[in-house]
Amino acid sequence: MAQELHSKRAPVSLIGLAAAIVLFPVLTQNPYYLNVANIIGLNTIVVVGLNLLIGYAGQISLGHAAFYGLGAYISGVLTVTYNVSPWIALLSAVCVTALLAMLIGIPTLKLHGHYLVMATLGFNLIINIIMVQWDSVTGGPSGFPGIPNLSVGQWSFDSDRKMYYLIWGVVFVAIVLALNLVRSRPGRALRALHGSELAAGCFGVDTKSYKVKIFVLSAIYASLAGSLYAHYLTFISPKTFDIFFSVELVTMVIVGGMGSIWGVLFGTIFLTSLPNVLHFFDEYKDIIYGLILVLILIFMPQGVGVAIREKWWKRGASEGPADAARGLVASGRSESASVERAKDGAAGVAPLAVGDSKPILRIRNVSLNFGGLMALADVSCDIPDGAITALIGPNGAGKTTMINVISGIHRRHRGRLFFGETETRGLNPHQMAKMGMARTFQNVELFDHMTVLENVMVGMHAGTRNEFLHSLFRLPGFTREERLIEGRAWEVLAFVGLASKGLFPAFGLSFGEQKRLEIARALVTAPRLVLLDEPVAGLNMTESLEIAGLIKKIRSQGISVLLVEHDMNVVMKISDKIIVLNFGTKIAEGQPEEIQRNEQVLSAYLGGVA
Amino acid sequence: MSSETQLAQFIISGITTGSIYALIALGFCIIHNATGIVNFAQVDFVSLGGLMMYTLLLSLGLPLILSFALAVLTVTAVGALVERLAIRPARSRAVIVLIFITIGASIFMRGGFKVLWGKNQMALPHFSGESPLVILGAAVLPQSLWILFITLAVVGLLHFFFSRTRIGKAIRATSYNPRAAALMGVNVNRMILFSFALSGALGAVAGIIIVPITTLSYEIGVMLGLKGFAAAVLGGYGNSIGAVIGGLLLGVLESLGAGLISSTYKDVMAFAILVTVLFVKPSGLLGYGDSERR
Numbered sequence: 029m030a031q032e033l034h035s036k037r038a039p040v041s042l043i044g045l046a047a048a049i050v051l052f053p054v055l056t057q058n059p060y061y062l063n064v065a066n067i068i069g070l071n072t073i074v075v076v077g078l079n080l081l082i083g084y085a086g087q088i089s090l091g092h093a094a095f096y097g098l099g100a101y102i103s104g105v106l107t108v109t110y111n112v113s114p115w116i117a118l119l120s121a122v123c124v125t126a127l128l129a130m131l132i133g134i135p136t137l138k139l140h141g142h143y144l145v146m147a148t149l150g151f152n153l154i155i156n157i158i159m160v161q162w163d164s165v166t167g168g169p170s171g172f173p174g175i176p177n178l179s180v181g182q183w184s185f186d187s188d189r190k191m192y193y194l195i196w197g198v199v200f201v202a203i204v205l206a207l208n209l210v211r212s213r214p215g216r217a218l219r220a221l222h223g224s225e226l227a228a229g230c231f232g233v234d235t236k237s238y239k240v241k242i243f244v245l246s247a248i249y250a251s252l253a254g255s256l257y258a259h260y261l262t263f264i265s266p267k268t269f270d271i272f273f274s275v276e277l278v279t280m281v282i283v284g285g286m287g288s289i290w291g292v293l294f295g296t297i298f299l300t301s302l303p304n305v306l307h308f309f310d311e312y313k314d315i316i317y318g319l320i321l322v323l324i325l326i327f328m329p330q331g332v333g334v335a336i337r338e339k340w341w342k343r344g345a346s347e348g349p350a351d352a353a354r355g356l357v358a359s360g361r362s363e364s365a366s367v368e369r370a371k372d373g374a375a376g377v378a379p380l381a382v383g384d385s386k387p388i389l390r391i392r393n394v395s396l397n398f399g400g401l402m403a404l405a406d407v408s409c410d411i412p413d414g415a416i417t418a419l420i421g422p423n424g425a426g427k428t429t430m431i432n433v434i435s436g437i438h439r440r441h442r443g444r445l446f447f448g449e450t451e452t453r454g455l456n457p458h459q460m461a462k463m464g465m466a467r468t469f470q471n472v473e474l475f476d477h478m479t480v481l482e483n484v485m486v487g488m489h490a491g492t493r494n495e496f497l498h499s500l501f502r503l504p505g506f507t508r509e510e511r512l513i514e515g516r517a518w519e520v521l522a523f524v525g526l527a528s529k530g531l532f533p534a535f536g537l538s539f540g541e542q543k544r545l546e547i548a549r550a551l552v553t554a555p556r557l558v559l560l561d562e563p564v565a566g567l568n569m570t571e572s573l574e575i576a577g578l579i580k581k582i583r584s585q586g587i588s589v590l591l592v593e594h595d596m597n598v599v600m601k602i603s604d605k606i607i608v609l610n611f612g613t614k615i616a617e618g619q620p621e622e623i624q625r626n627e628q629v630l631s632a633y634l635g636g637v638a
Numbered sequence: 639m640s641s642e643t644q645l646a647q648f649i650i651s652g653i654t655t656g657s658i659y660a661l662i663a664l665g666f667c668i669i670h671n672a673t674g675i676v677n678f679a680q681v682d683f684v685s686l687g688g689l690m691m692y693t694l695l696l697s698l699g700l701p702l703i704l705s706f707a708l709a710v711l712t713v714t715a716v717g718a719l720v721e722r723l724a725i726r727p728a729r730s731r732a733v734i735v736l737i738f739i740t741i742g743a744s745i746f747m748r749g750g751f752k753v754l755w756g757k758n759q760m761a762l763p764h765f766s767g768e769s770p771l772v773i774l775g776a777a778v779l780p781q782s783l784w785i786l787f788i789t790l791a792v793v794g795l796l797h798f799f800f801s802r803t804r805i806g807k808a809i810r811a812t813s814y815n816p817r818a819a820a821l822m823g824v825n826v827n828r829m830i831l832f833s834f835a836l837s838g839a840l841g842a843v844a845g846i847i848i849v850p851i852t853t854l855s856y857e858i859g860v861m862l863g864l865k866g867f868a869a870a871v872l873g874g875y876g877n878s879i880g881a882v883i884g885g886l887l888l889g890v891l892e893s894l895g896a897g898l899i900s901s902t903y904k905d906v907m908a909f910a911i912l913v914t915v916l917f918v919k920p921s922g923l924l925g926y927g928d929s930e931r932r
Contacts, residue, residue: 088734135917142733143920145676146871150912153864153905161902271864275741282738314749321742322724329730 041290042204049196053189062188066260068300069195070253073202075280075296076289077249080206082278083287084218085239087137090274091148094155095247097269098125099254101159101166104175104264109165114178118255122248129247133240144243152271159266171265178259191260198256202249205500206289209245212499212510213485213492214238216478219287220486223475230435230467231553232458232490241496283324284333291333298332388413388557388588394433394443403429404441405612411557411605416579416589418599420623421609422632427592428470430609431559434590435467436460447557461490466550467559470592472542474534480545481530484517487549517552524548524578540571547578551587558582560591564598576602600624608632643775648897649890650773654782654851656889657789661844662866663873663881664796665837670876671813672833675736679720681863682747683841686713688849688858689755690842692762702765710842716747717838721831751856760854765847785847792843793882800878809833861905865892868912874922883923 053062078092102121106112112120132151136143160169167173178185178194185191209215221228221235228235258264276299284295302320306313328335387410396404404426411417419427432438434445436457445452447463455463466487475483492513498506521527524544529537537545543563550558563579564572576598582589593599599606599620606623608616610632616623623629662684669677690712694705724743728736765784770777800806811819812829820826844866845859852858869888873880888908896904915922 082734132913136920139920143916146867146875147913147916149864150868150909150916153909154913157903157906157909161906279738279741282734286734311753312749314752315746316749318742318744318746318749322739322746325730325735325739325742326724326728329728329732329735 042200042207045203045293046200049200053192059188062192064301064304066188066192066195068297069192069199070257070260071277071280071300072199072293072296073195073253073256074250074277075284075292076199076202076206077246078277079281079284079286079289079292080209080242081246082281083285083292084210084215084222085242086222087239087243088142088145088278089148089243089246090145090271090278091132091152091155092246092250092277093269093271093273094148094152095125095129095250096254096257096273096277097155097159097264097266098128099251100258100264100269101172101254102251103255103258104172105165107176107259108172108174114176114255114259118252121255122251125247125251126244129244130240133243137239137243138236148274149271152269152274156266156270159269166266169266171263173263175258175262175264177262178256185259191256195256195260198252203289203293208502209496209499210289212506213489213494213513214241214496214499216482216486217489218242219478219482220475220489223477224473227469227473227475228486228489230437230457230461231487231549232461233486234458245496279321283321283331285331285335288331288334291331291336294333294336295331386413387411388448389434389590390446391430391434392444392446394430394441394445396429396433396438396441402612404433406443407609407612407614408443409607409614409617411588411590413588414583414586415604416583416591416602417605417607418603419590419592419607419609420594420596420599421615424611425609426612427609428561429612431467431561431590431592435465435559458490461553461555464554464556465559466553466555466557468543468546468550468561468563470561470565472539472546474542474545474549476533476535478534479531480526480534480537481514481517481521483534483545484520484548484552485513487552488513488516491553517548520548520552523551523581525574540567540574543567543571543575544578547575547582551582555587557588557590560589560593562592562594564593564595572598640775644897645894646774646776648893650776650778650782652890652893653886654785654889655848655893656869656886657785658844658848658862658885659866659869659888660882660885661789661792661840662863663870663885664793664878665840665844666867666870667876667878667881668809668833668840669837670870672809672830673725673736675733675740676867677720677834677837678737678740678863679744679747680837680841680866681859682744682751683713683717683838684845684859684863684866685751685856686716686747686859687842687845688762688854689751689845689856691846691849692755692760692854695762706846709846710839713842713845714835714839717841718831718835720838721834725830725834726827748857748860755856757856762850762854764850779851781847781851788843788847792840796878805829805832865908868908871912872915872922874924877922877924880922880924887923 052065056062074092074096078089081087081089099118099121102124103114103117106117106120107114128151132147133144136147159166163169185194210219217228217233218238220231221233221238225235280295280299281292282295283299284293285291302317303313306316309316324332389411391410392408394404394407395402407426407430419430421427429438433441436452436455436459439454439456447460447465450463452460452463475486478486492509494506494509497503518527518530521530524547526541526544526548529541534542534545547558547560547563550560560579564575567575572595579589579591580602591599591603603620606616606618606620607614608623608626608629615628615632616626618626662680665680665683666677669675669680687709690709691705694700694708695702698705700708720740720743724739725736728739730736764779764781766780768779768781770779771783772778800810808819808824809829809832811822811824812826816826819829841859841863844862848862849858865888866885869885870876870881871884872888873882873884888911891911892904892907895907
């Protein structure tokens with residue numbers, strides 16, 4: 029799943045697209061080509077919407093032919109039978125379709141798994157049968173003729189050429205809006221949820237509602253294209269909107285490349301014109317079409333469009349550092365400020381004496397059992413404010429379980445937790461995130477196919493506000509918030525030392541860099557407490573020391589740290605306080621020197637008789 | 639005709655088509671459990687069964703039983719070929735991609751059928767005459783009894799296969815946990831191949847036995863197949879017992895709906911049930927099948 033890179037290239041591509049749209053009818057006078065181009069345009073509108081659903085929400089719909097058909101039939105019937113103005117008919121169709129999409133989407137998208145594809149398949153078949161059978165209204169299997177052309181005042185869109193400009197104008201707007209959405213807070217959230225639903229949830233992404241919204245949006249795109257189709261051809265029949273067309277539409281997305289708007293534009297052009305080309309083969313055309321489809325999917329499963337683009341990405345990635353440098357200049361002031369602060373911290377602040385100030389987190393009698401297995405048994409302890417606390421213990425001691433309880437992933441524990449003055453019972457991870465707690469994961473949970481910068485930007489999801497409408501139409505305030513998010517993300521990347529990698533895809537980072545990126549994503553939420561789950565596991569000595577330095581730097585910013593770690597070198601060197609768990613119970617707590625001398629701890633680690 | 643006999647009539651015809659849905663649903667389940675995908679080429683296995691039967695029985699004049707066996711064998715081989723040529727070489731294991739490969743294979747096969755058998759409607763003779771028997775006051779075609787009998791036999795055989803034979807158990811092991819099965823020495827790829835072959839056989843049987851009481855065309859399997867899919871979802875996608883129950887129930891509900899409510903919207907019935915199940919109890923009547931238990 030790749031996606032459009034940074035916004036700087038977009039205007040160039042869009043200008044190219046606009047030029048191609050304007051020039052095409054000048055270059056060809058053949059009405060047949062214009063006709064094919066118009067059908068391609070209509071399909072593109074549907075497919076661009078569908079791609080948002082498939083490529084960004086990871087859900088498939090086999091019902092988009094039905095939404096397309098609903099647009100066409102509602103427009104046709106309202107204008108012909110009820111003499112409604114085409115523009116009002118078009119709007120009515122959009123409303124009805126959006127409503128139906130919502131009704132289908134809400135119950136099926138709240139579930140994990142591919143329920144939407146089954147429900148939309150059924151929906152498409154039902155709508156299609158109704159189009160055929162309800163002949164008093166729809167004209168039945170023979171179709172519905174006599175739909176008027178669209179017109180503005182006296183001026184009517186009555187030729188292929190006029191319709192060409194209208195349809196491709198809409199295509200252009202549809203693509204611009206889709207790009208706007210992709211490069212925005214909800215767009216990043218959707219891609220993030222595709223990469224790691226767990227991590228996306230922890231940073232405050234309301235995954236269900238986003239999935240429904242994007243499904244409805246894609247249905248609106250389809251309905252709009254359907255209305256245009258009806259007014260363009262002036263005749264519609266049920267056959268056009270059957271389940272096979274839904275399949276073709278999804279095929280265009282997959283062959284073009286899921287998640288790539290330019291890829292699917294290519295997929296649509298290719299697969300829409302293919303039958304016209306294959307016409308030449310007459311009765312063999314289905315065989316050839318099927319064969320081409322299978323071969324592309326076998327050998328280029330990421331889609332032809334993306335296969336081509338990925339080569340481009342590789343070239344683009346080597347330009348990355350230059351771009352990154354430019355980004356740094358933009359946020360240079362704040363970056364140097366944070367570096368200054370960091371220096372101060374490293375030099376000036378002495379390790380805190382434990383118990384000096386009020387604890388940031390108080391854990392009281394927490395127990396949790398997993399089907400009879402006591403993962404945590406009556407643990408109580410305080411996590412001091414502004415200090416580094418380490419939670420250690422042999423494998424299976426309950427350390428990660430404790431982190432999961434604290435961050436709200438496990439909520440069925442007994443006992444009480446207080447974050448500052450607030451009891452956190454029943455709060456889920458993203459509510460915890462809002463209160464100022466952030467975390468990293470033992471098994472790195474990055475959004476692999478997003479850039480390093482975007483990963484950090486998703487971290488700010490909970491604290492920011494841009495939603496669908498803001499993002500689609502770039503409403504006032506949108507850009508200000510985007511700049512704020514991006515600036516802050518660069519700042520934090522500089523803090524963890526990843527600024528030069530900002531525009532690389534996250535999957536390209538070394539393991540040590542990935543760990544640092546996770547820390548950056550946690551820090552960007554401006555937390556009061558960060559939970560680091562094994563930040564140096566799997567790293568070599570140099571990398572470990574770098575991370576240890578980074579953790580001290582975090583403390584110097586006044587942020588409390590709770591870390592789970594096996595690497596005793598690091599733990600003993602940086603911790604202000606250590607808590608030791610064994611078999612779910614706390615067996616010791618204190619400063620590093622005390623812990624090192626503690627009999628019980630030694631026997632737990634060395635396997636002596638306790 | 640009294641309303642009771644009418645009801646009996648609807649139920650019997652419902653069970654007849656329901657048996658077909660059950661066989662097709664079983665084919666969907668077997669492949670789902672082995673691979674996690676929906677195999678849309680299942681639809682064409684059904685068509686091909688009927689088409690092969692037509693060629694062997696009528697064009698070549700082979701005896702009924704031999705034609706039946708050869709037709710099933712052919713489609714079994716085609717099922718295996720779909721796996722071997724389209725699924726196994728795929729560079730991506732993503733479910734979405736594999737599903738659309740089966741869709742591509744389906745388009746390819748249907749295109750081939752159209753070339754080989756033409757677009758015309760064809761008819762196959764009933765297995766043993768067309769004079770209806772009267773059971774409980776309802777007229778029953780002998781072909782319906784054949785359908786019931788053969789479906790029962792197939793379900794019984796499948797049960798035996800999956801619970802008693804080495805290969806059957808290996809296929810089940812693969813569906814529970816492919817990696818563990820592979821570590822135990824099960825050739826997972828081969829089990830997936832067998833699953834496709836078996837689904838081919840099931841589709842073929844369904845096509846062969848239903849075609850005498852419908853008509854035959856190159857795309858006869860499409861509507862039947864999609865309803866078989868709905869039946870599988872109704873029973874709990876991937877659950878074999880659910881597939882049989884879902885198939886029979888769907889057949890009966892559809893037949894009652896067509897008889898008592900409106901025959902115009904007969905085909906809507908199955909898909910309305912599909913959508914309702916997904917909204918109300920998405921795991922189906924008996925819950926999801928093996929491989930979804932995570």
